Amino acid sequence: MRVYVSVDMEGCAGIVHREQTDPKGYDYEIARRLMADEANAAVAGAFDAGAEFVVVSDSHGGNGKRNLIPGDLDPRAQLINGVPRRLGQVDGIDDGYDALLLVGYHTRHGRSGVLSHTTNGQAVANLWVNGRVVGEIGLNALVAASFGVPTLLVTGDDMTVAEGAHDCPDAELVTVKWALGRYAARSLHPQVACDAIRAGARAALARVGRVRVAEPETPVRVRLQFKESGSAEAASRQLGCRLDDDDTIAFEAPSMAEAYQAYSAAVEGWLPAWGGWTKG
Numbered sequence: 001m002r003v004y005v006s007v008d009m010e011g012c013a014g015i016v017h018r019e020q021t022d023p024k025g026y027d028y029e030i031a032r033r034l035m036a037d038e039a040n041a042a043v044a045g046a047f048d049a050g051a052e053f054v055v056v057s058d059s060h061g062g063n064g065k066r067n068l069i070p071g072d073l074d075p076r077a078q079l080i081n082g083v084p085r086r087l088g089q090v091d092g093i094d095d096g097y098d099a100l101l102l103v104g105y106h107t108r109h110g111r112s113g114v115l116s117h118t119t120n121g122q123a124v125a126n127l128w129v130n131g132r133v134v135g136e137i138g139l140n141a142l143v144a145a146s147f148g149v150p151t152l153l154v155t156g157d158d159m160t161v162a163e164g165a166h167d168c169p170d171a172e173l174v175t176v177k178w179a180l181g182r183y184a185a186r187s188l189h190p191q192v193a194c195d196a197i198r199a200g201a202r203a204a205l206a207r208v209g210r211v212r213v214a215e216p217e218t219p220v221r222v223r224l225q226f227k228e229s230g231s232a233e234a235a236s237r238q239l240g241c242r243l244d245d246d247d248t249i250a251f252e253a254p255s256m257a258e259a260y261q262a263y264s265a266a267v268e269g270w271l272p273a274w275g276g277w278t279k280g
């Protein structure tokens with residue numbers, strides 16, 4: 001069994017503020033260790049469940065997806081970090097995995113929940129794929145599903161877990177904190193959170209081979225609403241796609257991977273601006 005663990009930061013226990021998730025912010029050094037501990041908990045659960053290979057994707061944009069200190073990770077796991085990546089937070093998922101585990105995730109833009117946003121909090125208002133509004137959980141789950149990989153674990157605050165239940169019906173759900181607002185939460189102790197994530201990953205992976213993955217319909221229809229109309233204008237010119245509204249572009253892609261890449265190009269500004277675009 002091969003397991004892909006994608007770890008974001010906003011949904012880890014104890015994290016409630018951008019200062020914690022920003023490399024220049026107060027307490028970032030603590031937050032990145034909380035992130036590593038939760039990643040390791042999922043890795044341990046995967047090996048408990050009989051995994052032969054586990055990869056961890058550093059999926060938090062804060063520092064060009066270079067938040068995890070490599071030596072902090074469980075030595076049995078391999079690490080994917082850095083940007084740009086063809087498939088973003090699940091890059092390499094097309095490399096033959098049996099399950100995707102999403103750890104430390106958050107709600108989509110516009111929803112309640114700690115530090116909610118959709119990939120680039122400065123640019124993106126709403127994203128629809130095949131008519132359904134999605135955030136990072138739904139987007140990654142669709143990319144994984146297009147390669148036949150089920151999303152079997154979602155961890156984060158209670159609102160995130162509710163979004164996960166909606167977008168990933170086969171997933172085990174682990175709540176590590178309860179949102180009291182966008183910048184406040186009641187959290188489990190980190191050790192208790194990690195124990196729950198380890199148990200959750202173990203339970204989730206018992207489902208491998210027993211869940212049916214619904215592959216996204218093709219061509220994949222994407223609508224992307226920006227926070228500003230100027231971003232939509234620029235993206236429509238760059239991609240050669242139509243403006244669906246003053247602040248919204250629409251396009252179709254032959255596959256979910258290509259839909260993701262076009263989305264990413266529209267949102268991140270694409271090359272050569274990559275060095276400065278590290279949201280996620």
Ligand SMILES: [Zn+2]
Binds near residue numbers: 008060062
């Ligand atoms: Zn993040």
